[in-house]
Amino acid sequence: MKKKFKLTDLDCANCAAKMEAGIKKIDGVKDASVSFMTQKMMIEADDDRFDEIMKEVVAVCRKVEPDCIINM
Amino acid sequence: MTGKQKNMLTRIIVSFILYAGVLALGKTGVTEQFSGTWLYFLLFLIPYGIIGWDIVYKAVRGIINGQVFDENFLMTIATFGAFGVGEYSEAVAVMLFYQVGELFQNYAVTRSRQSITELMDICPEYANIEENGELRRVDPDDVEVGAVIVVKAGERVPLDGVVVSGTSMVDTSALTGESVPRGVSAGSEIISGCVNGSGLLRVKVTKTFDDSTVARILELVENASSKKARVENFITRFARYYTPAVVLAAVVLAVVPPVLLGGSFGEWIRRACIFLVISCPCALVISVPLSFFGGIGAASRIGVLVKGSNYLEALSQLDTIVFDKTGTLTKGEFCVAGIYPENMGTGELLELAALAENYSSHPVAESIRQAYRESCEKGDTPDVSRLGEVREISGRGICAIIDKDEVLAGNGKLMEEHGISYRKCEEIGTIIYLSRAGKFAGSILIADSVKDHAEEAVRKLKESGVRRTVMLTGDRREVGEAVAGKLGLDEVHAELLPADKVERVEKLLGELPDNKKLAFVGDGINDAPVLTRADIGIAMGSMGSDAAIEAADVVLMDDDPAKIARVVKIAVKTMHIVRQNIIFALGVKALVLLLGAFGMANMWEAVFADVGVSVIAILNAMRALRAK
Numbered sequence: 001m002k003k004k005f006k007l008t009d010l011d012c013a014n015c016a017a018k019m020e021a022g023i024k025k026i027d028g029v030k031d032a033s034v035s036f037m038t039q040k041m042m043i044e045a046d047d048d049r050f051d052e053i054m055k056e057v058v059a060v061c062r063k064v065e066p067d068c069i070i071n072m
Numbered sequence: 073m074t075g076k077q078k079n080m081l082t083r084i085i086v087s088f089i090l091y092a093g094v095l096a097l098g099k100t101g102v103t104e105q106f107s108g109t110w111l112y113f114l115l116f117l118i119p120y121g122i123i124g125w126d127i128v129y130k131a132v133r134g135i136i137n138g139q140v141f142d143e144n145f146l147m148t149i150a151t152f153g154a155f156g157v158g159e160y161s162e163a164v165a166v167m168l169f170y171q172v173g174e175l176f177q178n179y180a181v182t183r184s185r186q187s188i189t190e191l192m193d194i195c196p197e198y199a200n201i202e203e204n205g206e207l208r209r210v211d212p213d214d215v216e217v218g219a220v221i222v223v224k225a226g227e228r229v230p231l232d233g234v235v236v237s238g239t240s241m242v243d244t245s246a247l248t249g250e251s252v253p254r255g256v257s258a259g260s261e262i263i264s265g266c267v268n269g270s271g272l273l274r275v276k277v278t279k280t281f282d283d284s285t286v287a288r289i290l291e292l293v294e295n296a297s298s299k300k301a302r303v304e305n306f307i308t309r310f311a312r313y314y315t316p317a318v319v320l321a322a323v324v325l326a327v328v329p330p331v332l333l334g335g336s337f338g339e340w341i342r343r344a345c346i347f348l349v350i351s352c353p354c355a356l357v358i359s360v361p362l363s364f365f366g367g368i369g370a371a372s373r374i375g376v377l378v379k380g381s382n383y384l385e386a387l388s389q390l391d392t393i394v395f396d397k398t399g400t401l402t403k404g405e406f407c408v409a410g411i412y413p414e415n416m417g418t419g420e421l422l423e424l425a426a427l428a429e430n431y432s433s434h435p436v437a438e439s440i441r442q443a444y445r446e447s448c449e450k451g452d453t454p455d456v457s458r459l460g461e462v463r464e465i466s467g468r469g470i471c472a473i474i475d476k477d478e479v480l481a482g483n484g485k486l487m488e489e490h491g492i493s494y495r496k497c498e499e500i501g502t503i504i505y506l507s508r509a510g511k512f513a514g515s516i517l518i519a520d521s522v523k524d525h526a527e528e529a530v531r532k533l534k535e536s537g538v539r540r541t542v543m544l545t546g547d548r549r550e551v552g553e554a555v556a557g558k559l560g561l562d563e564v565h566a567e568l569l570p571a572d573k574v575e576r577v578e579k580l581l582g583e584l585p586d587n588k589k590l591a592f593v594g595d596g597i598n599d600a601p602v603l604t605r606a607d608i609g610i611a612m613g614s615m616g617s618d619a620a621i622e623a624a625d626v627v628l629m630d631d632d633p634a635k636i637a638r639v640v641k642i643a644v645k646t647m648h649i650v651r652q653n654i655i656f657a658l659g660v661k662a663l664v665l666l667l668g669a670f671g672m673a674n675m676w677e678a679v680f681a682d683v684g685v686s687v688i689a690i691l692n693a694m695r696a697l698r699a700k
Contacts, residue, residue, distance in 0.1 A: 011178065012143065013358040017308050037185060037365045063137040
């Protein structure tokens with residue numbers, strides 16, 4: 001399943017790159033992109049574990065940029 | 073400015089005033105006896121705290137989260153280092169300057185993001201539905217196929233549909249870059265994203281919002297930034313190694329020389345701090361994607377959708393361009409391409425033909441009537457009262473009585489059978505010969521006409537550095553060669569089956585020089601495999617041909633091949649800007665690192681090499697948006 005999320009307060013481009021790299025490492029994530037320009041995140045992951053995976057995604061993002069909010 | 077940015081500005085101003093105050097206090101000598109004392113240090117801590125508390129806070133939080141090499145951490149270490157070696161005023165100044173730079177950078181990015189998204193501001197917010205004679209605004213998402221919506225003057229068409237009633241001029245510029253409004257009336261198809269110029273339109277919805285043009289375009293553009301160019305990937309990888317490397321160098325610089333050479337640690341720590349300030353790769357990480365984003369924005373402004381920065385990069389290396397003929401270089405519809413009268417005016421011959429063909433339903437007849445309507449100012453139909461008996465002779469043409477004269481209109485056989493000596497027309501296409509009262513009157517050429525801008529398209533592409541222009545067509549050899557000759561194409565391969573086209577393109581791909589790219593331009597109808605096989609598949613969007621939009625990498629919204637040369641220009645300019653930014657940012661950083669290592673650069677220059685360079689690179693990147 002592919003899903004898109006809007007991000008608020010993603011202030012640095014390097015953080016976006018770090019988030020993207022971090023999310024891609026999560027088990028079950030097929031593809032991910034974090035766009036600093038559009039302030040959007042796209043995640044493609046296994047359907048049945050999507051919610052679990054999203055929790056990990058949030059944790060990864062919080063680590064890199066605690067101020068950034070994922071609008072789910 | 074956003075609230076956050078305003079807040080930051082206030083902090084900068086307050087901190088600057090306090091900083092200037094403390095500095096002035098130092099100059100007047102009042103605190104001279106305090107210089108180097110705790111009080112002097114504490115006084116500087118006030119403006120530092122105001123301007124830098126969040127940086128220090130974020131740095132601590134970063135360490136807890138295991139994010140060692142982030143900007144905040146580096147700035148904190150650098151300024152703490154400066155405090156440590158007694159450079160109080162420099163420490164505050166660096167933090168202040170850094171925040172000013174960050175603010176400016178933030179502002180510039182917000183602005184550029186806005187101006188790019190404004191370009192793509194084609195999303196309708198509501199649809200009007202008529203209920204019991206009253207209009208009600210609903211979410212376009214909730215409108216079902218088959219419903220009738222009302223679009224008032226000045227409103228954006230929310231969903232694709234067919235006009236049921238009303239006439240208007242609609243502005244399609246947001247979708248196609250075409251500034252001339254298009255007339256619509258009952259029966260015309262209308263696509264979402266257009267702006268209704270004048271009249272009230274009732275539109276029967278034919279597609280749900282998710283399937284309509286607007287939603288599809290927005291989806292494409294948003295996904296565009298996830299397909300990254302090689303340069304972008306290079307920068308991301310580079311950034312991953314750059315920061316740790318510079319930080320390591322800073323540590324070495326702070327420890328090794330004083331231990332080996334003796335002497336004070338202070339001076340070397342100061343130099344190491346300069347390294348830390350420069351170690352953020354932000355200028356590159358922001359400005360490179362921003363340039364591509366701007367380039368994609370500029371392309372969409374002229375009605376060309378580029379589905380990823382990688383394609384923009386590829387377009388800048390375009391060497392061979394392969395065109396499909398029908399629907400790409402030619403209009404794909406038959407119309408009068410030439411009128412060759414004999415002893416009468418062109419208008420007269422066309423009128424004669426239009427009269428003779430008045431009742432025929434043959435496509436040739438339709439195109440002649442069409443040409444006649446266009447040639448008359450009022451768009452008249454011919455005066456049928458002049459028309460007598462009309463006979464259709466199957467496989468030959470038409471025999472009609474006009475003004476009591478017998479008029480023949482048809483192929484060469486018709487002329488021969490009636491014993492009329494006619495002048496054979498050598499042009500390529502379908503030819504209609506006409507005679508009046510037994511005398512040859514002239515001929516009319518009906519052909520699939522070349523698009524208005526096709527020749528210009530080929531010429532401009534050659535000017536922009538494309539070496540080889542090729543046309544592939546399933547059509548007859550003579551037709552293909554005639555079109556290719558007219559347009560000035562280098563090569564033509566005719567009488568090809570769709571599978572042959574793929575083979576041809578593969579052969580051409582094999583002949584490309586290194587680092588050069590091949591583009592295929594087609595209408596997407598039966599060339600989807602070729603579109604995917606080519607480095608860059610360019611499709612005629614043709615306002616909603618789904619297959620084309622799906623298969624292609626670049627979509628020309630208004631099917632105008634001349635736009636290809638323009639988008640190549642945009643691509644080249646974008647790549648120039650990207651290269652400038654990379655060279656400039658790395659150059660300045662390398663220079664300041666070098667000067668810093670030898671003690672010839674100060675903190676100020678280091679901060680400039682960091683945020684100053686970022687801001688300049690961002691401003692430069694914004695030029696991509698204005699590329700034409």
